[in-house]
Amino acid sequence: MRVALLPVAVTALASLVLAHAAPGASQPGPAASGPSLLVIVVVDQMRADYLTRFDARFTGGFRRLLDDGAVFDNAYYPYLNTVTCAGHATIGTGALPKSHGAILNQWYDRALGRPRTCTEDLSATTFTYGTSDTGRGHSAAALRVPTLGERLRARSPESRVLTFSMKARSALMLAGRQATAATWLGDHGFETSSALGGLRPEISRALFASPMQAAHDEVWERLMPVDTYTGIDDGIGERPDPGWTRVFPHPLAGTAPGHFHNLWEESPYSDAYLGELASTAIRDFQLGQRGVVDLLGVSFSATDLVGHSFGPESHELQDTLLRLDRALGALLATLDRVVGRDRYVLGLSADHGVAKIPEAERAAGRPGGRVPLGLVRSTVEQALSGLGPGPHVARAEYTQVYLTPETAAKATAETLAPAIAALKAMPGLQAAVWNRTLDGPVDGVAPDVLNAIRGSYDRERSGDISIVPAPYWFLVLGSRPDGGDGTTHGSANEYDQHVPLVFLGRPFTAGHYAARVSPADLAPTLASTIALPMPGIEGRAVPLTPARGPQ
Template identity: 45%
Template sequence: MIRRFRPVVLFLLTAVAVSLPASPRAGPSAQTSAPRAPKLVVMVVVDQMRADYLETYSSALSHGLRTLMKEGAWFQRAAYPYLNTITCAGHSTIGTGALPYRHGMVLNAWFDRAANRSRECTGDPATTKVSYGGLTGTSDSPAALLVPTLAEQIRDHAGARAIAISLKARSAIGLAGHKADAVVWFDDRGAWTTSSAFAKSPPAVFQRFIDEHPLAAEVGKTWERTLDPSAYKLTDDGVGERPPSGWTRTFPHPLGTPGGKVDSAFLGQWQRSPFADEYLERMAEAAIDGEKLGSGSATDYLGVSLSSLDYVGHAFGPYSHEVQDMLVRLDRTTARLLAHLDARVGRGNYVLALTSDHGVAPIPEQIPGAGRQLSREVGAAIDGALGPIFGPGKYMAFSAYTDIYLAPGVLDRLKADAKASAAVLAAVGALPGIAHAFRSDEISDPEVRTDPDPVRRAAALGYHPARSGDLIIVPREHWILSSSATTHGTLYPYDQRVPVIFFGAGVKPGEYTGDVTPADVAPTLAALAHVAFKKLDGQVLTAAVAPRAGSK
């Protein structure tokens, strides 16, 4: 077993630093000892939250995020150690304590070679939607997730309950795993839904809330800056920003079209606004109240993944007024969740972790020397290299960011033909913005997961032989493989570094500078909750765990 991973982008202290706080602070007495197990474990994931956001916008954060930073155990140099820093991989890593090579959720979508088609990581044609809004069709499930989650192992205890919610199916499912009492997400057609993999009917715990808070009530709201315009650090009209339909690149951002309907334009805007996160936080409160989480004899679990920062970041980039305002509002949304937990469960009776699934690159047009490379250009380079050797044809079947899937049989031909292999790798590697290109069999040996070469190591930790691409390409720093304003999915600091904070029962507050990864979150929460946990790749961050009463 790999005992500790070295994120590619960090030059850190040795792994011993994990157990040494850089500047420990005394915290509330309720957090410095754990005489009994907490009654509720709360996992909060903020999609696309870069670690540097907490530092960059620190002066504007005075509510919930400030509480976590000051009174929690804040690991300031947490980073993913793998290449494919995307939503499905990140949430599955957080939920299980395993890395993608092991849990199998390597990409948001990969190419199913047997079916000769792409598939979403949680897409499952054997399931059907179970919707609050009457939607029908195939749905999602955790069938492709190869290891159990923390939520599953908590729920295995008699009387324990587990709930996970998000705008995204892959996020909710990554936090819930294979069995939970309620796993709910938002369908892009405008209704909250679950799957026949989890329930025969919509979970009752959310029915009343959804009935009393219809999305139509959100139409007509306007997203304005929370702070005075002078408090925002950069421009409100950044080059390369690509707002959703109906919005401009500058504030204010009204929700809805003149007809006032819950239509596709409104839904795109609402999900890219702080109002969606605020709605989801209120749903979390409804789950706490409706299921009386944290009030039974066993420890319960609540997973909440807030997706809107990701949608906003993709549209406006990390240096926008919109992202800064999302952080300011997230600060207040987090405060409301903490206040509700304090009121219903009691401070000292719950433990909470906050982290993220990945970061995001700057918009290339805002960085000198940056750029973007598109999959069609990669495909053209492959065809151009192989055409003279194998004959004219289409040799790329599918691409998923850094993973290139070749047409059936092509990889085997490359393995047998050194000239063809060298030609295709040279052609792809010569494209503008491409730093590395190699065949997947170069990283398939488990030994490569500890390779001294940081690129090969990161690629291997995210590689699964049945699901990853045949060729792996790595863009240069600040280059992206997308036509969207910006994205993520590389081994650079802006994609790998995320916050990791623990707060509540049994947590030893402090600021920590050790080498940690989000795979450490689940085993550490299990230790804090006194729950048996099947440890995979992550470690218990013992520095954050206060001694139990009576221990030496």
Template identity: 35%
Template sequence: MEGRHSPAGVRRAVPLETYRLPTNLLFARRYRKPEEILKRTLAVFLAVLIVPAAIIAAEKPKLVVAIAVDQFRYDYLLRFRAEYKQGLDRLLTRGAVFTNAYYQHFPTVTAIGHSTFLSGATPSISGIVGNDWFERETGKSVTSVSDDAVKILGGAGAGEGGASPRRLLVSTVGDELKISDSGRSRAIGISMKDRSAILPSGHMADAAFWFDHKTGSFISSTYYFSELPAWTSAFNAEHPADHYKGSKWMSGRFDQAGENLYNAVYNSPFGNELVEAFAERAVEAEKLGQRGVTDLLTISFSSNDSVGHALGPDSPEVHDISVRTDQVLGTLFQFLDAKVGMENVLVVLTADHGVSPVPEVNQARKMPGGRMPPRIVRDTVQAVLVKKYGEGNWISSPSEHSLYLNLELIREKKLDRAEVNQAAAEAAMGISHVARVYTREQLMKGAVLEDQISRRMMNGFYERRGADVYLLLEPYWMFSADGTTHGTTYSYDAHVPVIFMGPGIKAGPFDETIAVNDIAPTLATLLGIETPSGSVGRVLGEIFDRKNGNHKRAE
């Protein structure tokens, strides 16, 4: 991984066993009295044993607020910088800003980004290989958080199959925080999307809440509790989403009612406002950051993603919602300052992925890109396999970029799985604008071109849940029939903001290339807890304010 070395001027902690008593103490001058020598020797010996090996104690933050802005490309910080006056401005001027932070996996989608955020794990370790995938054991597609063992609480789907973090195979910062203090810390996740609330907050979270489009309410599941907390029900009883009826945004007016209104709210900056208001209520009701321990609040703003998919990164709507995100964050920070004190709050902000320009926009400015014909991959591969091996439904999954082949059919025809996978890969590689094709065998053995793209493809492969064949299109090409999308390993999808702000953090720009996976071990070090179990990142020690913050070390 990039950036493994320590930046200039930053001292690494020296392992305890490398410390040795100074020779001038081992060979003390003869004129010193024996008792003086003994006192000095003991004092230095204790200092060497105790102080350099540990961080000089300082108060931990009362609250960690981990924020993900869905589909917020890094360059939005640059393009709209002059218009940021509130929350993003505060982060950019008072925070440690990493200008070259990238995701190290494929595909770059919401579930994987949110699972990476506070676990530091790649899909090859976390098991979260997509927003959804084909589950061979059940023969059906599942989502990253679907769980039939629990039920939905609240909303139109109350009592139906629920959601939980059980498909996540690793721990998160929240889990390790709660383990460290026997569960006294609280961890709560909030978003419009279930996966965006559940995956960052972890297995031991006290709650995760997400938005129900049919009722305009925030809901949860029985994984966390048997009924919604009273404060959540009270918030929902106020029908806050209905307050947007008659509101205007850009060229539209929200005259709808019911589910149509709630969908419109979700597809606008007002969805982010709802999430922020609900987060305020959670802080108040759960007394987050006000109980003498460090609590964790994860917030994901999903509406940016919805607007971006429909209209693309060059649209006035994305420009506007980005500026309004600055305002929403400003409102949040103002509230936290009054309730907890921002000097007691550690904030980290990132995005779960970027997004590609709309192909037609790119073409108009003489850039590459385009749209693939519908079903081009599945139809092409199906036809080749039928011709080579005989009739049958050769593909079990609906995805175009991740093909799960029909293993039952392969066994029935007594074929070699690897051979069929290779035939499918060769068929896919013959399609125009396909840049790379990988089989599961190649990814398992590392028999791939040794470059950044292949590393990210391997990081995205988990054998028990992975597909048989993976495709990567040429830059700016996509399978979407309209709007735009994300998912590739290219910079426009993988380059995202990473900003830390709060006690113990050195403000300023940091240009060294880092991975989003570095966030989790850095937070763990700042909090003095175990690193999450699947983390592959490094500690971003260059941002530690060792003179004034939690991480001052003895020299």
């Protein structure tokens, strides 16, 4: 049973750090009245409409953001691959995937002849806090553009950059290649990477003073009376992880030994824990309190894990948001009290949205479905059989089809035409494009779809052909037409691209803003509050003229 996840004892790694904790005095500090702490909050898998749908039910952090924040109602990812690594890298760097290079959670590495994750770094080692465990490394070495945190540390090396998430890719892409520490949940506890900064990981004993194991016997129930939740609990097509049913209550221990780790992570308890870790870090590392600007990044993951299993209409997702509202409220209260209400600036966004559960949509007479990647692959193999015996496809990795080197060498508009036609004819795909033709117009592909493909395109890492899911359809692993999670994201459709973007802090005027913006604008907007230049990115500091006043 994997419950010894978070031993309270902390390794020598951590104690070494405490010796380094003295603040430097010689570095350029923040302006006397300017922000001393930049805060990035990401909610993993949060659609823009969640803010409006649940507005009346928020009383905590989301309430504060809606009432006192600059709320951008039209923030869209302008690219195709709306997935976690790409979104966090976009928020962290202010650049688009075509520039920062983290195009997917995983892509096919042609040189290695195998897929690699966006954080894979064989030169790095991963340490699990409180244990002597080390593992294969993760880092943000794949990034081709520095993050806001890296630029901050380049200007003032004493600046501390700390990020927290349940996911390695989220913590690392917010932090970058240089940071004080990025912390995420691995298989055996919270981890960090040897790659960061060449420093000892700065995590103190107090950070892990409330081990998650204490929640082992907790049961996740709805926070509020059942009749305040919209829709039904037992929704069509919900696919909970082993140990849970489709309806409340959800015991965190599940039904068998070994369930707890995943179920805790998938519950709002992990969000609350992460908020506490961040609050502890603010105090222990004196973030924003040392005469130098620091950066804190927090990516809450439970909304994504719950959303994949239960869908965006579920009681579980609603409850996770209501509880995140409280966790976020507690984090803001710490920031107000410890750093000072006027001394931090905060930007909140999401890494992507999500589709509704297609089976529930179809039962209601609306479109929706799943496109198995195994079928994508076999469709291309068959369509290209005239080119020789094959195989012609090296890998179908999400929206990217990678041809074998032999077939890629024969690729022309004519030789690939049968594959493009066959893919376009597949149910659930609205477009298929040979990536070599992305420089110009492509017949039969809408300009906005083409721009979305370009936004995710990296010549070295992308495939040879991009496929684009039709509205309400998504890609799933395997060959089964009913495969995959309850639902997912990762398309150029509105529900995947449209996310919240809210700023809070003294430089921002409360209200709703109608300008069309992007989560790539988050980092340069925070940077603008401390006059930190961020050249070489697509994001821009947002325009600060509200369309309508506070509501």
